[in-house]
Amino acid sequence: MSQTFGRAVHSFIGHLQGTSRSQQTIASYKSDLNQLSLYLKKRFPKDYEQLSKLTPAVLGEFMIAMDQAKEKTNTKRRKLLTIQKFLRYLSSRKKISTVLSNRIPTPHKIEKSPQMFELKSVLTAIEKLPADSHLLSRNKLILWMLAETGCQVSELCGLTFDDFTNGERPNVVITGKSARNIPISQELRIAVFEHRQFSAGSHYLFRGFSRAGALPGKISDRAIELVVKSYRAELGEKNLTPRAFRRTIVMQWFEQGLTQAEIKSRLGLKSDYAFKLYEPLLKQNHKKQNKV
Numbered sequence: 001m002s003q004t005f006g007r008a009v010h011s012f013i014g015h016l017q018g019t020s021r022s023q024q025t026i027a028s029y030k031s032d033l034n035q036l037s038l039y040l041k042k043r044f045p046k047d048y049e050q051l052s053k054l055t056p057a058v059l060g061e062f063m064i065a066m067d068q069a070k071e072k073t074n075t076k077r078r079k080l081l082t083i084q085k086f087l088r089y090l091s092s093r094k095k096i097s098t099v100l101s102n103r104i105p106t107p108h109k110i111e112k113s114p115q116m117f118e119l120k121s122v123l124t125a126i127e128k129l130p131a132d133s134h135l136l137s138r139n140k141l142i143l144w145m146l147a148e149t150g151c152q153v154s155e156l157c158g159l160t161f162d163d164f165t166n167g168e169r170p171n172v173v174i175t176g177k178s179a180r181n182i183p184i185s186q187e188l189r190i191a192v193f194e195h196r197q198f199s200a201g202s203h204y205l206f207r208g209f210s211r212a213g214a215l216p217g218k219i220s221d222r223a224i225e226l227v228v229k230s231y232r233a234e235l236g237e238k239n240l241t242p243r244a245f246r247r248t249i250v251m252q253w254f255e256q257g258l259t260q261a262e263i264k265s266r267l268g269l270k271s272d273y274a275f276k277l278y279e280p281l282l283k284q285n286h287k288k289q290n291k292v
Contacts, residue, residue, distance in 0.1 A: 003051065004049040004050070004051070005037060005040065005048070005049045005050070005051055005053075005054075006037070006049060008051060008086075008090055009030070009033045009034075009037070009086070011093075012029075012033070012086055012089050012090075013026060013029065013030055015089060016029060021154075022152075022153060022154040022221045023220070023221055023222070024153075024221055024222065024225075028078075028082075029082050029085075029086075032078065032079040032082040032083070033082060033083070033086060035079065036062060036079075036083060039062050039065060040053055040058070043058065043061070051090070054087070059083065063076070063080070066079070115239050115241070115243070115244045115247065116244060116247050116248040116251055117237045117239075117240070117244065117248055119147065119248050119249065119251075119252050121236070122147060122235050122236075122237060122240075123144075123147050123148075125234070125235045125236065126140060126143045126144050126147060126235065127144070127187070129143070129231075129234070131191070131194070131195070133198075134198035134207075134213075134214055135209060135214075137191075137194075137195045137198055138195070138198070138206055138207065138209075138219075139227050139230075139231070140191070141188075141191060141192065141195055141205070141206070142156065142206060142219075142224055142227050142228070143227070143228065143231060143235070144188055144191065145159075145172070145184075145188070146228070146242055146245035146246075147245055147248075147249065148182075148184050148185060148188055148249070149172060149182045149184065149249070149266075150182075150245060150246040150248075150249035150250060150266070150267060151172075151174065151182070151246075152242070152246070152268075153221045153224045153225060153242050154221055155174050155176065155178075155268075156206060156219075156224055157206065157218050157219055157220065157221060157224065158175070158176065158204075158218060159172070159204070159205040159206060160203045160204055160205055161192070161196055161199065161203060161205055162203065163175070163205070164184075164189060164192050164193075165181075166189065169183055170183070170184050170185075170186060170188075170189040171183050171184065172184050174268060177268075178268025178269075178270070179268075180265060180266065180268050182266050192205065198214070200214070202214075202216055204217070204218040204219075206218060206219040206224070207219060208220060208223060209223075224242065225241070225242060228240055228241060228242055228245075229241075246267075247278070250263060250267070250278050253266065260275065263275075263278075
């Protein structure tokens with residue numbers, strides 16, 4: 001029996017869950033493919049589950065349907081890239097005979113002005129936050145780590161107390177697919193050490209919380225995003241997000257004179273293509289320097 005569209009999606013999502021991608025990213029992939037499934041069901045009510053329906057013509061019709069629904073360009077681009085990845089996965093497992101992904105034209109991404117903020121003032125506000133309970137200490141450290149390292153949310157979730165080095169130039173050691181060392185301040189290193197009084201034997205730096213208190217396991221990606229959102233007013237930045245922290249620290253590294261190669265290393269990026277997201281920051285930094 002040939003594999004159905006639904007089972008293929010289920011297999012693809014299972015494959016993604018075995019990678020280092022965050023739950024939010026995986027949920028986004030699943031949502032995009034669910035939209036394609038709904039379109040196929042409308043287009044082929046009786047046999048929409050057949051993978052043979054995934055032809056260039058049908059995928060072209062799906063693109064037109066997104067245009068008619070007035071989907072934003074970047075949203076369409078994301079969904080089509082999801083489909084490309086899904087088709088490459090099926091092709092690699094010989095579930096479809098032809099690689100269709102290269103035949104799907106994707107719209108060019110529309111770059112928005114990067115959301116950033118005055119890092120110095122936000123860091124000052126973070127350092128003044130109270131840390132006299134487990135929850136408050138954890139939340140303060142989450143914000144502080146984002147402000148100094150620009151780590152991705154999924155990387156913060158997995159941090160342990162053993163990932164911090166001591167000495168004249170302390171570092172945090174990021175493990176996983178993009179393993180690297182990122183320098184941190186002595187003040188942040190001391191705050192991490194002081195936070196250990198709340199660990200209760202857990203090796204995770206950031207533990208999850210419920211109404212009953214701290215949980216033994218690590219914090220979730222979504223919980224970190226909610227922590228950042230909850231401190232927007234207190235830190236005076238209404239657009240504060242983990243991504244905004246990452247972009248802002250990149251700009252500071254540029255201003256400090258770090259090379260693109262050094263910044264790529266700190267961000268855990270493997271290629272120049274992956275760095276393209278930060279090219280607007282380079283241009284913005286260049287304009288700023290020319291005005292001085």
